[in-house]
Amino acid sequence: MHSIARKRWRLRQPSVIPGFGLALGVTLAWLLFIVLIPLSGLLWKSSALGWQNFWALALDVRTLYALRMSFGGAFIAALVNAVLGLILAWVLVRYRFPGKRVLDAMVDLPFALPTAVAGIALTTLYAPNGWIGQFLTPLGIKIAFTPVGIVIALIFVGLPFVVRTAQPVMEEIDREVEEAAATLGASRFQTITRVLLPGLAPAALTGFALAFARAAGEYGSVIFIAGNKPYVSEIAPLLIVIRLEEYNYSAATAIATLMLFISFTMLLIINLIQSWSRRRYGYGA
DSSP states (O other): OHHHHHHHTOSSOOOSSOOHHHHHHHHHHHIIIIIIHHHHHHHHHHHTTOHHHHHHHHTOHHHHHHHHHHHHHHHHHHHHHHHHHHHHHHHHHHOOOTTHHHHHHHHTHHHHSOHHHHHHHHHHHHSTTSTTHHHHGGGTOOOTTSHHHHHHHHHHHHHHHHHHHHHHHHHHSOHHHHHHHHHTTOOHHHIIIIIIHHHHHHHHHHHHHHHHHHHHTOOHHHHHHHOOOTTTTOOHHHHHHHHHHTTOHHHHHHHHHHHHHHHHHHHHHHHHHHHHHHHHHTOOO
8 A cells, every 4th residue: 555655656657768867957957047047037127127117118009019010920920830831741741742852851941041041031032122022013012121021031930840840740640541531421621621630730739839939039030021110010029129229128128028928828828729639639648
C-alpha cells in the first residue's frame, strides 16, 4: 500500500535515459533568465507608472491604431497562412512533380532571409513603380505603403510555420483512409471536411498560433513596405521604437506591456481551442 502511494506522488517516472536533473535545471535556468526575468522587469516597470498613467498612455488614440494594425494584420495573415499553408503542405506531401524539392526548400526561405531584406524585396515588387505594382497602379490598386502591404509581408514571414507544422501530420495520414471514405460513398468535399480536417485541426491551430505570434511582433519586413503613416499603416513595434527615440520610456513601456497582455491572451485562447480539438477528435493524446 505504501509503495503504491509513493509511486503516485513520485515527481517523475523511472527512465533508462539519465540526466533528468541536469536537463531540468538547464530548462528552468533558461526560462528564468531568458523569459521570466525580462518579462517581470517589463511588468515591474509598467506597475511603477500607476494605473491612471498606464491607461492614459496605453489608450492613446495613436497607440490604439498601431495595436489594431499589428494584431489585426497578424490575425488576417495567420488566417490566410492557415489555408494556404495546408494547401501547400498537401501538395508537397501528396504529389510528385518537377521542381518539388526546390519548392520545398523555398518554403524555409523566410526563416533564413533577414527580415530587412524581405521588406526591401517586397517593397521593390509592390511599390507603384515596382515590378508588380506598376501593373496594379493603373487599376487603382495600391499595395505598398498601405495596410494591405503589411498583411502581405506578414503572410510572407508566417507561411513556413503552418507548412512545417502540418506537413509531418499529413505524411502520417494513410491514403487508405481516403479510399475507405470514397468506398463508403463520401464525396471529395466530405472526405476533406469530415475525415482529413479533424486530424489536421490540432496541427493547423498550432501553425496558426505560431504564424500569429511571429506576425504580431514582426518589425523588419514591415517597416519598409508599410509607409509608417500614423493612424493608417503604423505598427505597434515601430511605435515603441519611436517612443524610445523620443525618450518617452513610460509610453514605450505601456505599449509593450499591452502587447504582451494581448499576445498572451490570444495564444492562451488558441491553446485552449487546440486542447479541445485534440480531446474532441482523439488526436495528440
